[in-house]
Amino acid sequence: MSVKETISSVVDKWFLYEPLLFNVYCTHKLEPNSDMKCSFRTGKRRIEYNPVLLKDQSVGDIEQGLKNEVTRILLKHPYQRVPQNPNRTALTTASDVTLNEHCYHDKKMKDAAHYNLESGLSYEEYYKKLYYICPDFDAMDNDGQKHLMPSLEKGEIWDYETASDASELWDEDEEMVDSVNQQILKAQKTNQWGSIHGELQETITASLKIPMDYRRILSQFRASIITQRRKLTRMKPNRRYGFEFMGSQFEPKTHLLVAVDVSGSIGTDDLKNFLSIINRFFSYGVEVIHVLAFDTEITQEFELKKAAKSIKIIGRGGTNFQCTVDYYESHPEYQGLIIFTDGYAPKPELKLHKQILWILTGKYEYDNANKWIKELRFNKATWIPSLKSNA
Numbered sequence: 518m519s520v521k522e523t524i525s526s527v528v529d530k531w532f533l534y535e536p537l538l539f540n541v542y543c544t545h546k547l548e549p550n551s552d553m554k555c556s557f558r559t560g561k562r563r564i565e566y567n568p569v570l571l572k573d574q575s576v577g578d579i580e581q582g583l584k585n586e587v588t589r590i591l592l593k594h595p596y597q598r599v600p601q602n603p604n605r606t607a608l609t610t611a612s613d614v615t616l617n618e619h620c621y622h623d624k625k626m627k628d629a630a631h632y633n634l635e636s637g638l639s640y641e642e643y644y645k646k647l648y649y650i651c652p653d654f655d656a657m658d659n660d661g662q663k664h665l666m667p668s669l670e671k672g673e674i675w676d677y678e679t680a681s682d683a684s685e686l687w688d689e690d691e692e693m694v695d696s697v698n699q700q701i702l703k704a705q706k707t708n709q710w711g712s713i714h715g716e717l718q719e720t721i722t723a724s725l726k727i728p729m730d731y732r733r734i735l736s737q738f739r740a741s742i743i744t745q746r747r748k749l750t751r752m753k754p755n756r757r758y759g760f761e762f763m764g765s766q767f768e769p770k771t772h773l774l775v776a777v778d779v780s781g782s783i784g785t786d787d788l789k790n791f792l793s794i795i796n797r798f799f800s801y802g803v804e805v806i807h808v809l810a811f812d813t814e815i816t817q818e819f820e821l822k823k824a825a826k827s828i829k830i831i832g833r834g835g836t837n838f839q840c841t842v843d844y845y846e847s848h849p850e851y852q853g854l855i856i857f858t859d860g861y862a863p864k865p866e867l868k869l870h871k872q873i874l875w876i877l878t879g880k881y882e883y884d885n886a887n888k889w890i891k892e893l894r895f896n897k898a899t900w901i902p903s904l905k906s907n908a
Contacts, residue, residue, distance in 0.1 A: 535711035560686020778858035860886025
């Protein structure tokens with residue numbers, strides 16, 4: 518029996534006994550890939566398998582490998598919480614450790630103890646710790662050679678290269694996240710979990726609670742800025758009615774202003790989160806972002822035209838939002854302002870009805886600041902979620 522036929526027999530069994538695994542599997546396309554170094558990998562809405570590496574494996578091993586990939590999808594590792602410029606070796610390794618600690622004890626995957634890490638941590642916490650352990654095969658040194666840890670033996674290098682290859686397709690995909698969440702909700706309502714045990718059910722259900730609304734708000738905020746650049750013109754036909762009605766044209770560049778709170782109450786991790794979200798706007802099509810750093814006054818002013826890995830910050834005093842709001846209102850070329858902050862400062866006075874999005878450092882800060890933010894017209898607020906309790 519070929520590898521494809523073996524996988525088909527496994528999936529046929531899931532149809533009868535593993536409804537959740539089967540339904541999630543069906544959200545993806547199965548494709549062979551003999552060039553990849555790993556047996557299975559997931560991403561870009563497909564599950565790839567290597568028929569060469571799998572041809573001598575048992576049906577049980579093939580089923581477990583496929584089950585691992587579908588479980589990664591259930592936890593949304595390939596589609597959600599993918600960091601900017603990731604160390605892909607660390608991504609796969611963190612996912613493997615998370616599966617081993619929270620889901621299944623697969624003898625082919627190493628556990629937390631193998632890396633001298635404590636058990637029971639979240640996926641993000643394992644990634645942060647493994648980031649400094651696993652070699653980054655995408656990073657290049659000045660001589661064009663790939664960085665490798667000098668202590669690695671030949672077999673270990675192959676393992677890490679395989680891990681890097683396994684997460685090659687991982688990228689943010691909110692539509693797929695929503696699709697998977699619908700299958701999880703369906704399993705909850707019908708209690709059709711199959712062999713998925715209670716602890717794993719809780720882990721999968723917890724992944725539903727990760728508040729990703731800030732991403733949608735960012736997308737909507739960007740869309741509203743684009744809409745403001747829309748102008749009617751007789752020189753372009755209407756897409757529906759031709760030249761009988763005026764068409765639309767847009768200015769060539771989105772004018773977005775971002776203000777980053779660099780006061781003493783903002784931690785280093787908060788600043789890293791702010792930079793990561795700022796970088797995300799370039800994937801939304803924004804060409805230039807004008808950045809202000811402020812505490813009680815504006816301390817820095819610069820433009821970003823591409824994603825940045827780090828920004829040198831000057832500030833760390835108290836906090837006053839008025840300097841940023843005044844700058845925004847005195848520059849009509851900006852259609853939108855995003856303020857990254859913990860919200861611990863007096864409410865600013867707004868003279869103009871211009872839209873502002875406040876992104877708070879956490880849910881607690883959001884609950885405090887939103888009491889006065891919601892009083893400001895055309896202002897919205899969201900927060901950066903803490904994911905420590907989720908696998």
